Amino acid sequence: MDSRRRIPRTDTLLAQPPFTEAVGRLGTARVKEAITAAQDRARRGEIAPEDVPDLAAGLLPASATTLRPVINATGVLLHTNLGRAPLSEAARAALAVSAGSTNVEYDLATGERARRGRGALDALRAACPRAEDVHVVNNNAAALVLAATALARGGEIIVSRGEMVEIGDGFRLPDLLTCTGARLREVGTTNRTTVADYAAAIGPGTGFILKVHPSNFRILGFTSEATIAELAAMTARTGVPGRGPGPVPVVADIGSGLLAPEPVLPDEPDAASALASGAALVTASGDKLLGGPQAGLLLGRSGLVTALRRHPLARALRVDKLTLAALEATLRGPATPTAAALHEPVQRLRDRARRLAADLAQAGVDARATESDAVVGGGGAPGVRLPSAAVSLPATVGASLRKNNPPVAGRIEDGRLLLDLRTVDPADDAALCAAVLAVTRDQDAASP
Numbered sequence: 001m002d003s004r005r006r007i008p009r010t011d012t013l014l015a016q017p018p019f020t021e022a023v024g025r026l027g028t029a030r031v032k033e034a035i036t037a038a039q040d041r042a043r044r045g046e047i048a049p050e051d052v053p054d055l056a057a058g059l060l061p062a063s064a065t066t067l068r069p070v071i072n073a074t075g076v077l078l079h080t081n082l083g084r085a086p087l088s089e090a091a092r093a094a095l096a097v098s099a100g101s102t103n104v105e106y107d108l109a110t111g112e113r114a115r116r117g118r119g120a121l122d123a124l125r126a127a128c129p130r131a132e133d134v135h136v137v138n139n140n141a142a143a144l145v146l147a148a149t150a151l152a153r154g155g156e157i158i159v160s161r162g163e164m165v166e167i168g169d170g171f172r173l174p175d176l177l178t179c180t181g182a183r184l185r186e187v188g189t190t191n192r193t194t195v196a197d198y199a200a201a202i203g204p205g206t207g208f209i210l211k212v213h214p215s216n217f218r219i220l221g222f223t224s225e226a227t228i229a230e231l232a233a234m235t236a237r238t239g240v241p242g243r244g245p246g247p248v249p250v251v252a253d254i255g256s257g258l259l260a261p262e263p264v265l266p267d268e269p270d271a272a273s274a275l276a277s278g279a280a281l282v283t284a285s286g287d288k289l290l291g292g293p294q295a296g297l298l299l300g301r302s303g304l305v306t307a308l309r310r311h312p313l314a315r316a317l318r319v320d321k322l323t324l325a326a327l328e329a330t331l332r333g334p335a336t337p338t339a340a341a342l343h344e345p346v347q348r349l350r351d352r353a354r355r356l357a358a359d360l361a362q363a364g365v366d367a368r369a370t371e372s373d374a375v376v377g378g379g380g381a382p383g384v385r386l387p388s389a390a391v392s393l394p395a396t397v398g399a400s401l402r403k404n405n406p407p408v409a410g411r412i413e414d415g416r417l418l419l420d421l422r423t424v425d426p427a428d429d430a431a432l433c434a435a436v437l438a439v440t441r442d443q444d445a446a447s448p
Contacts, residue, residue, distance in 0.1 A: 006049040007042045010035050018057050026064050034059035071408045071428050071435070075388060075420030077341050078256075078378025082409065084287040084294070085378075086425075090333030091292065091326040098325035117324035123331035124297065128259045130275040131282070131299035135309045136327065137317040140255065141167065143283035143296030145180055147251055150311040151304070152182040152207025158248075160193035160225065161186045163212035167379070173212065182207060195226045195234050202238055208249045209235065211279070213256075213269050214382075228252055232278025249280035249304060256380035257290035257297065264342055265289075265381045271299050280304055286327055288378045291336025293326040295319055341422055342376075346387040349421045353389035356421075356433055360391070365440050368392050374422040388422040393436065400439035408435050 013019050013035050014028075022031045038056035041047050047055060062068075070082055078084045087095075098104070105116035115121070117136065124134045137143050148157060157177055164186065166172045174184055185206075187197040198209055209231055228250055235247040258270035268289070271282045281304050286295030296317075298308060308314060319327075330336060353369035360367035372390035375381070393410075398417045401408040410419045424432060 004043055004049070007039050008049070008052050010039070013053060013056065016053070018053075022057075022060050026060065030064070031060065069406050071406055071432055072423045073390075073408055073410045073419035073421070073432065075372060075374035075390070075411060075418070075423055076377035077338055077374065077386075077423055078288050078376060078380060079409075079423075080378055085289075085291045086337045087293065087326055088291065088330060088333055088336045090329040091336075094325040094329035095322055098321045102321055102325075104321040104324060117319070117321075117328075120324040120328035120331070123328045124299070127331045128271050128275070128299055130272045131305075132302040133300070133305035135298040135305050135314070136286070136319055136324070137296040137298065137314070138319050138323070139287075139294055140253070140283055140285040140296045141171070141176055142317040143298050144173075144176060144253060146296075146308050146311060146313055146317055147208070147281060147283065147298070148177045148180040148182045149313050150308050151249070151251075153180055154182070155205040155207040156183045156185045156201075156203070157207055157210050158185045158187055158198055158201045159210045159212065160188045160197075162188065162190045162193055162225065163210075163214060165212060165214055177210075192224045193226060194224070195230045198226060198231060199234050199238060202235070202248055206248050208251045208280075211250060211252045213252075213254050227277065228274055228279050229277040232280075236278075249301075250278060251281045251283065252279040253283045255285060256288040256376070256378065257284040257286055257292075259284075259290065262289065262342075264386075265376070265384060267384075268381050271297070275300065285378075286323075286330075288380050289338060289342075289376070290330065291338035292330035293323045295323055295327055337425065341374075342386070344422060346389065349389040352421050352426065352429060353391055356391050356429060359433055360393075360436055363437055365436060366394050367436070370418070372418055372420045372422075374420055386422060388420050390418040390420040391432075391436075393417045393419065397436065397439050401435055404435045404439055406431060406435070408432060 010032060014023065014031065019031055035056045037059055038052045041055065042049050042052050072079055072082050105114050107114040120136060121134055125131060137146055164174055177184060185201045187193055187201050211228055211231065231250045235250060252274040254269040254271060254274055256268060258268055260272045261270050262268060271284055274282045279300065281298065281300035284297045286292040286297055298305060350369065357367045357369040370390050370392045372388040373385040374388040375386065376384060393416065395412050395415055395417045398410060398412065401410065410417045419432065
């Protein structure tokens with residue numbers, strides 16, 4: 001009998017428990033693709049017909065998304081390519097709650113429409129009492145675009161030449177702002193900009209003064225810059241005929257999302273301090289040092305925030321229910337993984353590195369504990385080194401670890417692969433060790 005006649009039919013396999021479960025998880029089309037691929041190999045004689053079910057089951061992905069959880073051992077706390085801040089357990093639980101129908105803008109008491117995301121907004125306001133009002137959009141760039149459009153379209157934004165930054169992936173602040181219809185009025189020089197430079201540029205068409213924290217670089221040497229407090233004091237006493245009532249607002253883009261001072265990062269700006277210094281509006285990211293989901297935070301004076309929230313563009317930039325739920329849980333919940341990693345004592349990291357290296361060495365792996373330096377990443381705290389500890393391995397295992405399940409991402413330094421433990425959850429130590437053992441065994445087996 002032709003062996004191809006013994007190849008299981010698609011409908012027969014779909015009726016079997018492993019595949020019926022997979023249909024509910026992945027959809028019929030994805031499961032049929034795996035079955036068809038296995039059947040084709042059997043028709044070509046590459047596998048026996050009876051092996052089709054096992055091969056098809058092995059071809060099925062673990063989930064319907066191509067995204068996979070990765071153990072971040074790079075030593076970069078907010079690794080942009082790995083999704084920046086890992087969410088807390090509270091935020092992950094909130095995502096599950098909000099996945100179905102939820103009262104995102106529905107008042108359960110009255111049965112009427114309510115303000116969208118009021119829980120997250122209340123939590124943000126409570127976390128930064130200096131802010132009279134708050135609003136949330138989908139990232140910090142969106143927050144700046146909304147501010148420029150609502151407050152300076154057809155007018156000017158005054159910004160220092162030393163703060164005309166590129167924010168990543170080729171996107172530059174000047175291009176982002178001018179696409180809103182605002183004009184940029186550059187003042188000062190790359191390394192020095194004074195209060196007088198700003199004051200001389202204010203005119204009837206000034207929308208606001210923008211202070212940008214250069215969060216992904218530092219300029220050292222002969223430098224100076226006007227502070228938020230100095231600019232706020234200057235605008236309070238500067239009258240401009242034809243401009244209208246009230247001082248020119250100072251908008252501060254603090255970038256990394258600290259809502260209050262962080263002792264570990266004393267030079268990193270925070271929203272509370274910026275507002276106390278006189279900023280009328282502060283913009284920040286939610287998925288950096290705040291440790292939450294991607295979001296753009298707007299905090300400041302009530303009148304300005306209301307103008308932004310009511311602008312037509314705000315609708316296009318609004319966040320979904322998942323972001324609102326995760327943001328609220330981040331603000332109300334316990335310490336985030338980012339905060340835990342930032343504050344982890346270095347001695348505890350050294351102890352973990354020694355323990356893991358010893359376990360691996362006992363199994364025959366070329367592993368050793370070593371000192372390391374971690375960084376904040378995500379455009380935060382440039383130049384700041386966080387003392388850390390790592391497991392050092394041969395560089396050749398790096399590619400295999402990235403293909404492991406779960407993948408492990410480290411960094412190459414001085415010809416060795418470092419697995420920096422400041423960015424590894426202690427609960428993942430066993431999985432990290434198992435991954436290294438698995439890939440080194442595979443490499444040993446493949447060696448002649």
